[in-house]
Amino acid sequence: MNSIGCRLVFISANTVVVVVVMYVAAFLLTSKTRVMTLVGNEDQSKFVQIRESRSNDTGGSSTMYDDDAVARELAERVRVLCWVMTMPLTVQSRVKYLKRTWGRRCNKLVIISSVANEEYGIVAINVSEGRNHLTEKTLGGFHYVYKHHFDDADWFLKTDDDTYVIMENLRYLLSEEDTNEPIYFGHHFKAINKYDYSSGGSGFVVSKEALRRFGRAGNDSKVCRQTGTYGDEAFGECMGSLGVQLKNSTDKFGKSRFHCFPPYNHVAGALPSWLFRYDKNGIKQGVDSLSDYVISFHYVHKQNMDTLEYLLYHARPYGINHRLRDLNQH
Template sequence: MDAILPTKDTIVKLTKEQFSKVRVLCWIMTAPMNLQKKAWHVRATWTKRCDKVLFMSSEDTEFPTVGLNVTEGRDQLYWKTIRAFQYIHKNHLGDADWFLKADDDTYVVLDNLRYLLSKHDTERPIYFGRRFKPFIAQGYMSGGAGYVLSKEALRRFVEGFRVGKCTHFSSIEDLAMGKCMEAMGVEAGDSRDKKKRETFQPFTPQNHLNKVLGSKQSWYWGYGYYPAIEGPECCSDLAVSFHYISPEEMYVLEYFTYHLRPYGYQYRFSPDSPQNMTEKTMTLKTDLEVLLT
């Protein structure tokens, strides 16, 4: 007897119900000089899919931005991060389950981020991003690729400064963040997909795909917690983020991610399928995925 497959509408409804339980607050690190040339384009593209979005700057503006009472400059990035998470903890802790930090030149695919986070409990102290390995035992997450804290991780970050376990010991934002996370018992999570491909990318798609990341002696090759790969296997089919994205490229990624589809294409990657699935079960999974195209 042939299997009765659920309709596309049913699958979409179930997917939306699942994702509605994964509430993500996105905060974007920006500056007054970047509001029109960068932040405006972030607001016009991927952040529309966040449950809540906040643009964090040194001063309040009508953009709108949240002024964090810090001066501008690269040496102030960690102060911005500290003040931003303290502000969110005080004012928006109940508005989301996960708390994403991204730069104003980072593009994030929220659907894929929600899929990743749906596998984890926000009350567990954990955070995700592109994991680097130097200087900290458990590694730390690349600031440019963006990173996302569980609710418990956010609580512990703020608590760390209250009790003195975390300090502004370095102006290097992502490294200092990672040191605090480790000190507060927050796990550096593995964000790779089932095929061990990275989901958070510290560079543009063309950099990762076209093998232009420099010689094997460059910093990039020594920083990865997991082996770095160039070319088509560099990045997951369910990639979450790319960094150093220009305003023009924001709209290109928006189009390629949410609009462009080759006619008749059938998506066959089943991220939740164990490798030892029977051929019959795999075929059924594929048929279900076809309904979503």
């Protein structure tokens, strides 16, 4: 093989599938199969760092040569604060990757843990770690954002530290919504008790009015459960009690935008049986089940975030221009 400054390695079979779904989602390619190579993890990380050093961009796309005027306009008009739930053990393995990839495109990024970390800008709330405390941590994170950052954005996105989010596509979904309405979006699950709720891992985004209602009454145990496991379910019950509606996030063709698992799982159908039982819109699998304007994937670890960053914002099929489409439901 030819060497021109950096070593190229053939990607694995699983990554080929990831390449295919990312190309369909980001650039509307045909289904014609392409064999690709990727920069090795070490060199790829250096490439990301070099790209960051050339740009102070925190709103539009991170590419150097593309016309990202639409993305930049949306970043100014649809202001999204991202708050990420992490813990001390995963700072090095997760937080550092999200900060140098998709986190840079949030209008404001707030990372919340039980222990502060000055190097990574992590703030602490008074909560214990562990699954038994996910409700306290989820509600506590939203209380922190309401108290300290309510005026910094119009929409407020909560994710885990291993969630990858395509911010341009999230802003597109929100661009036709009214943040003064009590609404939120995410991967839509059926109600376990009274109200539908959104998967925490896929990320969910609440309007300013939804956060306002939560900030004013969300600490009332008669309205919102304050402790226990399944923080996403507890938050959904809280939103329902506050009159906040979980809206459908699929595109106009019924294709999914928020995802509980990595791209490979959704493309290959490697999904747990419980997901089929709980999914509100009837979970599907394969490339054709994913929206071209996909928003998020969960369980994206370490260099996989760099891989998605490269495929979405740097890899290009020569001679194909991306055409904007109207995929929102009206």
